[in-house]
Amino acid sequence: xxxxxxxxxxxxxxxxxxxxxxxxxxxxxxxxxxxxxxxxxxxxxxxxxxxxxxxxxxxxxxxxxxxxxxxxxxxxxxxxxxxxxxxxxxxxxxxxxxxxxxxxxxxxxxxxxxxxxxxxxxxxxxxxxxxxxxxxxxxxxxxxxxxxxxxxxxxxxxxxxxxxxxxxxxxxxxxxxxxxxxxxxxxxxxxxxxxxxxxxxxxxxxxxxxxxxxxxxxxxxxxxxxxxxxxxxxxxxxxxxxxxxxxxxxxxxxxxxxxxxxxxxxxxxxxxxxxxxxxxxxxxxxxxxxxxxxxxxxxxxxxxxxxxxxxxxxxxxxxxxxxxxxxxxxxxxxxxxxxxxxxxxxxxxxxxxxxxxxxxxxxxxxxxxxxx
Amino acid sequence: xxxxxxxxxxxxxxxxxxxxxxxxxxxxxxxxxxxxxxxxxxxxxxxxxxxxxxxxxxxxxxxxxxxxxxxxxxxx
Ligand code: SF4
Numbered sequence: 470x471x472x473x474x475x476x477x478x479x480x481x482x483x484x485x486x487x488x489x490x491x492x493x494x495x496x497x498x499x500x501x502x503x504x505x506x507x508x509x510x511x512x513x514x515x516x517x518x519x520x521x522x523x524x525x526x527x528x529x530x531x532x533x534x535x536x537x538x539x540x541x542x543x544x545x546x547x548x549x550x551x552x553x554x555x556x557x558x559x560x561x562x563x564x565x566x567x568x569x570x571x572x573x574x575x576x577x578x579x580x581x582x583x584x585x586x587x588x589x590x591x592x593x594x595x596x597x598x599x600x601x602x603x604x605x606x607x608x609x610x611x612x613x614x615x616x617x618x619x620x621x622x623x624x625x626x627x628x629x630x631x632x633x634x635x636x637x638x639x640x641x642x643x644x645x646x647x648x649x650x651x652x653x654x655x656x657x658x659x660x661x662x663x664x665x666x667x668x669x670x671x672x673x674x675x676x677x678x679x680x681x682x683x684x685x686x687x688x689x690x691x692x693x694x695x696x697x698x699x700x701x702x703x704x705x706x707x708x709x710x711x712x713x714x715x716x717x718x719x720x721x722x723x724x725x726x727x728x729x730x731x732x733x734x735x736x737x738x739x740x741x742x743x744x745x746x747x748x749x750x751x752x753x754x755x756x757x758x759x760x761x762x763x764x765x766x767x768x769x770x771x772x773x774x775x776x777x778x779x780x781x782x783x784x785x786x787x788x789x790x791x792x793x794x795x796x797x798x799x800x801x802x803x804x805x806x807x808x809x810x811x812x813x814x815x816x817x818x819x820x821x822x823x824x825x826x827x828x829x830x831x832x833x834x835x836x837x838x839x840x841x
Numbered sequence: 842x843x844x845x846x847x848x849x850x851x852x853x854x855x856x857x858x859x860x861x862x863x864x865x866x867x868x869x870x871x872x873x874x875x876x877x878x879x880x881x882x883x884x885x886x887x888x889x890x891x892x893x894x895x896x897x898x899x900x901x902x903x904x905x906x907x908x909x910x911x912x913x914x915x916x917x
Contacts (some may be wrong), residue, residue, distance in 0.1 A: 531855055554855055554882070556888040566894050571859045733853065763851050 470711040497668040500524045500614040501649070504566050504603055505567060506703050507555025509684055510620030510652060515563050516691050517651040518618055521668050525618070527567040528608060529556040530601050532576040533732050534704040555697045562693070572604060580706070581725050583630075585637075592704065595637065602642035609647070613679035616647040616662045623653045623677040623686075628813030652676045652684070679778035705736065714740055714841045721737065721785065730764070734782075737761065739802075740841040743794055748841065751802050768818065771799050775812035778803025792817070793827065800829035842871045849909065854882035858890050861913065865896060870917040873899065878909040887911045 503515040505527035518525050560567035564694065579600045583593030598621075605617045621630050621638075628634065635657060639648050646660040655675035663670040678685045688696060705711040714735045719725045721742070734750060737757050742748040752758035758780045761770075768782040769792075781799045783792075792815060800811035806829045816822045847864050849857035857878040863902070864874060881903075888898045895916035900903060903909055 529855075531859060533853075554858070554886045554889065557858070557893065558857075560893050562891055569855050569862060569890075569892070571856070664842050829915055 493508050498524050498663065499616070500526070500609075501618050501662075502526055502528050502609050502612075502614050503555045503565070503603055504601060504617070504619045505529045505547065505559055506620070507559055507697055508620065508703065509688060509693075510625075511624060512559050512563065512620070512693060512696060513684060513687050513691065514549060514618050514620040514651040515559075515565065516693065518668070519563065519565070520673060520691075523668065524824075525563075525565050526614075527556070527560045527563075527565050528605055529569045530572045530576075530604060531565060531569060532597075532704065533573045533580075534576075534580075534706050536704055559696075562695075563669065564636070570608075572600075575604075576600065576731035577727065580727075585634075588628045588707065588709055590709050591715055592628075592706035592712075593703050594626060595634055598629040599641040602638055602648055606642055606644040606647065606768040615667065616660070617644055617648055618649050618651055621650045623656060623717050625679055643831050664762065705732075711735060717742060717748070717841050721748065730767075734761075734764065734784075738779075738782075741798065741835070741839040742841055743798065744785075744787075744791060747783055747787045747791060747795075749795055749798060750784065751799070752781070752784040765816070767814065771796055771813050771815045773800055773805060773811050774814050774824070775810075776800075776803045776805030776808065778805065778811075792824065794830075796825045796827045797830045799837065800827050800834070801831075803829070805829060832835050842869070842873075845872060845874045847874060847876045849876055849878045849883070854880050854886050857862055857883040858886045861911075862890060863888055865894075865913065865915055868889075868915045870915050872915045873914065874913045876909075876911045878911070879907070881907075881909060883909045884909065887913070901908065 475648060496529050501518055503511060503525050505511050515527065517524050557567060579593055579596045584597040590592050602617060609617060623630060623632050623635060639645050642648065649660045649662050649668065650657065652674045654670060654673035656677060656800050659670060660670040705716040718727065718731060737760055738753055739751040740748055741751065749759065752761050761780045761782055764782055768784060769787065770780060770782050772780050778799060779802050781795065783795055787795060794814060796813040799813050800806065803811060805811040808829065810826045813825045813827055813831055814822060815825055845864065845868060845886050847860060849860045852860065857880060858874065868874060884901060888901055891913055892898050895915040897916060899912040899914050901911045
């Protein structure tokens, strides 16, 4: 693909004598960790540092909400062509190591109690960025790295990448001026790596705003031809449909909390809430059904036996009338939807399995409000 | 040099990669690790992770239960 790989080079000054901060000899190669999202911007920022002879390793945080990979893995129609993990792919193109860090548990506090609030959906972008840079800062301290880089661009995102929020991230993450944004560094105050001459500020960039033209031009110049196109945000929390399902979950439970299984299940199947006290998760095809099967033990579940149909999980509490309704809905989503009766096998949590013969609901009997 | 196993079934990507990465960190160069996954994405992701981080994939494939089996030799 005509991409140039850079390998380690030794940086040789010039350092300003008066400001030499550290114990290291001048010829020591400086090390940066780069927040790799899988998109173009972090790729460009990283390449810019490699071009300046910095040793760069990538870091990628898995929050549980990331768009990467898994929903594609669940759905069968994508199975023949599993989606690549863009962060890994980017790291490979750049020729850098990548550390993927599971932050699922710690990230809950970011989603549940964002100090700076949410964006247009349940995306706590500013708190999220502070959190990730803070984790990266902890990482560089543990691993003896010198600074952190991100692909942020001033004015690119309405919440986390505004001129006035950029310093907030530096401050609240604790990274302070060890956080360098190569793509817009020239319009921000000089950071430690620039002041110390580890990085030549003149060779950094002054990108701002939402336009993508400078990035595309830079990619071309760097020989980067193949990259993931940015699609809104980097996680499901920017997705309106996903956020409304999450909000529904909190409302139904009467408290704001989640487990990893909850947020995974929100990505799978149709979700319908016919009554405030229970909802149904209906597999849409074989891959989803297989995924939902892994949750059978934890949930009351049902499926049609007289006709092929989906696996349906019931989340919440249901009395016999509710179970009847759930069975009629399961029948509706089966191939027996037009049959007079459909047989449904019901596995109620903590009870013997039993069979119900039900009349499938008609489309008109399912109010749109039931769909989450 | 020892052989190890990791059960990453029912985990969705990138969790199998993260588990493999964390396990490899505990192992010595030359050790081998057999990772079993159910997410077909692991067949791309784990070898990519190995290439990036200097480990060798000795074998990668899918068994009759559609489980992905990947054997890694830890690099130096
Ligand atoms: S889109 Fe998601 S991952 Fe990206 S900054 Fe916002 S909350 Fe964080």
